[in-house]
Amino acid sequence: MLTELQLRNFRCFESLGVELAPDFNFFIGRNGQGKTSILEAACVLLRLQSQRSATLAPIIRFGQKSFAVSGRDKNHALEFRYSPLRRKISLDQVEQRPLDEYLRIARVVSFANTDIELVRGSSEPRRRYLDFLAIQIDPVYRPTLRAYERALRSRNALLKSPHPRSRELAAYDPQLLEHGAKLGTMRARLVERIAPLAAAAHREISGTGETLLLRFTPGNEADFAGALADSRTEELRLRQTIVGPHRDDIELLVEAKVAGQYASEGQQRTVALALKIAQARIFLAEEETPPLLLIDDIFGELDPVRRNALLEHLPAEAQKFVTATTMQWREDGCEGPVWELRDRELIRR
Numbered sequence: 235m236l237t238e239l240q241l242r243n244f245r246c247f248e249s250l251g252v253e254l255a256p257d258f259n260f261f262i263g264r265n266g267q268g269k270t271s272i273l274e275a276a277c278v279l280l281r282l283q284s285q286r287s288a289t290l291a292p293i294i295r296f297g298q299k300s301f302a303v304s305g306r307d308k309n310h311a312l313e314f315r316y317s318p319l320r321r322k323i324s325l326d327q328v329e330q331r332p333l334d335e336y337l338r339i340a341r342v343v344s345f346a347n348t349d350i351e352l353v354r355g356s357s358e359p360r361r362r363y364l365d366f367l368a369i370q371i372d373p374v375y376r377p378t379l380r381a382y383e384r385a386l387r388s389r390n391a392l393l394k395s396p397h398p399r400s401r402e403l404a405a406y407d408p409q410l411l412e413h414g415a416k417l418g419t420m421r422a423r424l425v426e427r428i429a430p431l432a433a434a435a436h437r438e439i440s441g442t443g444e445t446l447l448l449r450f451t452p453g454n455e456a457d458f459a460g461a462l463a464d465s466r467t468e469e470l471r472l473r474q475t476i477v478g479p480h481r482d483d484i485e486l487l488v489e490a491k492v493a494g495q496y497a498s499e500g501q502q503r504t505v506a507l508a509l510k511i512a513q514a515r516i517f518l519a520e521e522e523t524p525p526l527l528l529i530d531d532i533f534g535e536l537d538p539v540r541r542n543a544l545l546e547h548l549p550a551e552a553q554k555f556v557t558a559t560t561m562q563w564r565e566d567g568c569e570g571p572v573w574e575l576r577d578r579e580l581i582r583r
């Protein structure tokens with residue numbers, strides 16, 4: 235649980251500090267005031283990655299060379315300074331390397347309006363959903379993912395060159411196959427774990443008795459090496475690697491139909507919420523401390539029935555940061571400080 239958070243040259247903020255309560259913390263303000271950026275700062279501080287952007291460079295305030303986030307939980311002072319050339323991560327003023335101890339401190343689940351893309355979007359957000367979760371529970375996951383991406387990038391660069399040679403291409407195959415097989419196995423196991431939790435969360439919040447089924451659909455056959463060899467003609471034609479975990483996906487079925495194609499927007503939102511609640515429950519089961527929940531622009535948008543269902547089924551013991559444009563939707567049961575953002579300053583209401 236974070237008790238305080240400070241930002242410096244972070245997105246639109248030159249400098250900002252806030253004290254945090256253990257349960258709900260509300261941030262309200264018009265669009266563009268910096269609400270999501272505050273949530274992002276908490277995510278970046280605790281996990282060294284953003285819930286909304288794949289890289290950290292865009293976070294640096296325009297015209298500046300670096301950003302810093304710092305904060306405290308009950309036991310520790312955390313600090314992360316970032317510039318494209320150097321990152322410095324400190325725990326109780328001691329620079330950390332390796333980062334294992336630092337990253338063990340907390341986990342984050344992010345709920346946002348864009349989560350509906352998990353259901354109706356391309357496979358990419360679904361892979362990122364798996365990655366965001368897996369990186370937080372398995373220290374081997376991130377290095378495996380990065381190693382696979384490196385091999386894939388090199389291989390694709392070669393395939394895009396004017397005359398790719400088969401022998402050069404084959405030189406990247408062992409790495410692609412080794413890391414890819416590991417990655418695929420980890421993802422398949424993870425989807426198996428998520429599936430019953432997401433189905434249960436879906437039952438609880440949909441209130442309809444409809445069933446949600448998750449099925450991992452790997453981007454390569456079990457014989458990855460064979461599939462890669464078989465795809466050679468096609469990949470030379472398309473100039474990219476066409477089998478492998480970069481094509482992994484999760485099939486989401488509501489009442490046995492693909493939710494992205496057949497479900498209503500309301501049903502799709504419910505599926506997305508169920509996926510995120512499942513994430514939170516995995517952290518609860520796996521770790522000593524509940525995850526920090528970032529709830530961005532959701533409560534003001536959901537209809538009251540689903541909002542109450544969500545409130546009821548979020549882990550009660552987790553700290554929550556909630557953004558909204560107004561507090562008009564608020565009912566009993568979510569007490570906590572309300573901060574209003576105006577002209578880059580926080581005013582306690």
Ligand SMILES: Nc1ncnc2c1ncn2[C@@H]1O[C@H](COP(=O)(O)OP(=O)(O)O)[C@@H](O)[C@H]1O
Pocket residue numbers: 244245246247263264265266267268269270271272292293294295296
């Ligand atoms: N690197 C940056 N430097 C300065 N301003 C930024 C940067 N990145 C985003 N912004 C600006 O920060 C503002 C706040 O963004 P955001 O946190 O998404 O607001 P909100 O969630 O309240 O709508 C936006 O106006 C955006 O243009």
Ligand SMILES: [Mg+2]
Pocket residue numbers: 269270271530531
């Ligand atoms: Mg926002």
